[in-house]
Amino acid sequence: MSRVYHVQAVVMRRRNLAETDKIVTLFTRERGKLSAVAKGARRPQSRIAGATEPPTFVRAFMAVGQNLDLVTQCEVKEAFPHLRTDYDRLTYCNYLLELADTLLEERLPQPELFDLLLSALYLLNGGADPLPLVTAFSLQAAEDAGFGPSLDERVRCHEPISRGLGGYSVGLGGALCRVCRPSVKDAIRFPVSALDTAKQLLELDLPAVAKLTWPEREVRGLLRILRRHTEYRTEKKLKSAEFLEALQLKEKSATDTADEV
Numbered sequence: 237m238s239r240v241y242h243v244q245a246v247v248m249r250r251r252n253l254a255e256t257d258k259i260v261t262l263f264t265r266e267r268g269k270l271s272a273v274a275k276g277a278r279r280p281q282s283r284i285a286g287a288t289e290p291p292t293f294v295r296a297f298m299a300v301g302q303n304l305d306l307v308t309q310c311e312v313k314e315a316f317p318h319l320r321t322d323y324d325r326l327t328y329c330n331y332l333l334e335l336a337d338t339l340l341e342e343r344l345p346q347p348e349l350f351d352l353l354l355s356a357l358y359l360l361n362g363g364a365d366p367l368p369l370v371t372a373f374s375l376q377a378a379e380d381a382g383f384g385p386s387l388d389e390r391v392r393c394h395e396p397i398s399r400g401l402g403g404y405s406v407g408l409g410g411a412l413c414r415v416c417r418p419s420v421k422d423a424i425r426f427p428v429s430a431l432d433t434a435k436q437l438l439e440l441d442l443p444a445v446a447k448l449t450w451p452e453r454e455v456r457g458l459l460r461i462l463r464r465h466t467e468y469r470t471e472k473k474l475k476s477a478e479f480l481e482a483l484q485l486k487e488k489s490a491t492d493t494a495d496e497v
């Protein structure tokens with residue numbers, strides 16, 4: 237087997253190692269998620285200093301190491317400058333990266349999820365409305381991972397969808413009708429109309445999602461539910477979600493004020 241290889245990758249995380257090195261977590265299209273050492277990458281004059289910072293899309297040249305592989309060269313394909321300078325976009329970006337990280341297994345190629353993440357990063361950097369984009373990503377990524385929420389029927393009584401206020405149970409993994417909701421302990425109140433929104437966000441590709449206008453309150457509610465759903469299914473906490481929800485409270489109070497005017 238060859239000792240060197242190259243990959244397309246999104247730099248998802250980095251931490252310091254020794255005096256001048258970094259350990260980077262890469263989501264590679266060809267080999268899935270892997271950690272690698274970038275030697276000397278914290279020296280200001282290093283040619284891979286910038287390319288090994290998240291969130292960068294790179295072509296990385298790698299060498300097989302004893303424990304971790306080494307990044308020997310790294311060519312920036314897209315640096316996503318707006319995701320570094322705009323705090324709100326950065327918050328959504330961090331959530332996307334952490335979510336992808338949570339869903340990935342080490343060294344298991346998941347090219348569809350890679351393409352989905354890359355598309356989301358390009359659209360987010362290009363000025364798309366972050367909320368529907370990140371919500372669509374969350375739904376599609378959960379579906380890809382095999383634990384998408386049940387949107388077609390009430391998980392408790394299996395009655396077909398109708399209008400009104402229902403609920404959602406993270407434990408049962410799907411929607412509840414008005415009658416069942418009070419008897420399910422973890423039920424979250426949830427408008428049934430949001431299920432149609434969720435279905436569209438699941439089925440459309442991300443560039444199409446970015447072109448449309450979405451009902452903001454419903455989408456905000458969906459994203460909150462998807463966060464809990466994913467945390468429950470993966471048994472991992474999404475740390476960046478707290479920053480995201482704080483940001484959404486700020487956005488919500490801004491839109492509520494606008495509604496009153």
Ligand SMILES: [Zn+2]
Pocket residue numbers: 390392393394395412413414415416417
């Ligand atoms: Zn029911």
